[in-house]
Amino acid sequence: MTKPASSSSNREILQNLSGRLEYRMTNAYLFVAVLQENHETLCSLIAALLHIKREDILSIEILNPITLGQAIFLKDCVLDLLILLNDNTKINLEMQVANEHNWDNRSVYYLASKLTDLPTGADYNELKPVIQIGILDFNYPSDNQEFYQKIMLINKKTGKVFSDKAAIHVLCLSQIHNATPEDQESGLYKWAQIFKATTWKELIDLADNNPIIEDTIVTIAKLSADERIRQQCERREKFERDRISAINYGISKGQNKLLELITLMTQAGETDLIPKLAQDKALLAQMYKKYNL
Numbered sequence: 001m002t003k004p005a006s007s008s009s010n011r012e013i014l015q016n017l018s019g020r021l022e023y024r025m026t027n028a029y030l031f032v033a034v035l036q037e038n039h040e041t042l043c044s045l046i047a048a049l050l051h052i053k054r055e056d057i058l059s060i061e062i063l064n065p066i067t068l069g070q071a072i073f074l075k076d077c078v079l080d081l082l083i084l085l086n087d088n089t090k091i092n093l094e095m096q097v098a099n100e101h102n103w104d105n106r107s108v109y110y111l112a113s114k115l116t117d118l119p120t121g122a123d124y125n126e127l128k129p130v131i132q133i134g135i136l137d138f139n140y141p142s143d144n145q146e147f148y149q150k151i152m153l154i155n156k157k158t159g160k161v162f163s164d165k166a167a168i169h170v171l172c173l174s175q176i177h178n179a180t181p182e183d184q185e186s187g188l189y190k191w192a193q194i195f196k197a198t199t200w201k202e203l204i205d206l207a208d209n210n211p212i213i214e215d216t217i218v219t220i221a222k223l224s225a226d227e228r229i230r231q232q233c234e235r236r237e238k239f240e241r242d243r244i245s246a247i248n249y250g251i252s253k254g255q256n257k258l259l260e261l262i263t264l265m266t267q268a269g270e271t272d273l274i275p276k277l278a279q280d281k282a283l284l285a286q287m288y289k290k291y292n293l
Helices: 007-014 028-037 039-050 103-115 173-178 181-186 188-196 200-207 211-224 227-253 256-267 271-276 281-290
Strands: 060-062 080-085 089-096 130-136 148-154 161-172
Touching: 007 211, 028 039, 028 080, 028 089, 028 211, 028 227, 039 060, 039 080, 039 089, 039 188, 039 211, 089 103, 103 130, 103 161, 130 173, 161 173, 173 188, 181 188, 188 200, 188 211, 200 211, 211 227, 227 271, 256 271, 256 281, 271 281
Parallel strands: 089 130, 130 161
Antiparallel strands: 060 080, 080 089, 148 161
């Protein structure tokens, strides 16, 4: 991770930024790269998401770092950050722009997979709390009206929490207008604005002399200027576009088998073939056979 730049150095860089953002923070690759590269940005965002103070974060470690600029295989649909907070709580954080109509089940699966990695022979009392946090650039479920949802295991009759070891948090950027006073105070609303920003001016205005946000914007600018990072951001955006088109194509056909095939082909990086399935029955049969459907 880089060290924070000086305030004067930051402002000099900010003065030269203008126009539209080529890659927004909703780009999953850029999102991971910025948080991995800038320690204070990661701490500030996690504090906002958990509604805690920055000083409550004593240690934070990314358990699955990527090599910046190195290609991520298209079959790796989930580009997330697994974080260990204060040597105790595991947080799985991801930015998601494509509505695959399975967010609830996916979240439960990812949460469970992180809960069940208790070392062989360890006592169940050693189970670390796990929080699955999804930042969504779409509304989920479709009738949701909450900016930030927190889901836990509770007793339906009493409302008491059954266990604090498992939780799912969902930040819906489309519901930013429904942010609560607590969301405002924690800084989560400001971070959502940063994710939604489409121009450098919007980002700079949001900084408002906040050194952490200023440094975050500088990190975004530096990474966006790195050709290796740019290539991976573009690759990720193409992948997301192809995946959204594939999912919508399957839904419009109303065929579960076809939708499953499209999902498998997307995971395997064969999205270029998906538009041809409707016109080429031989190709469709070949793909069904290839994926054992």
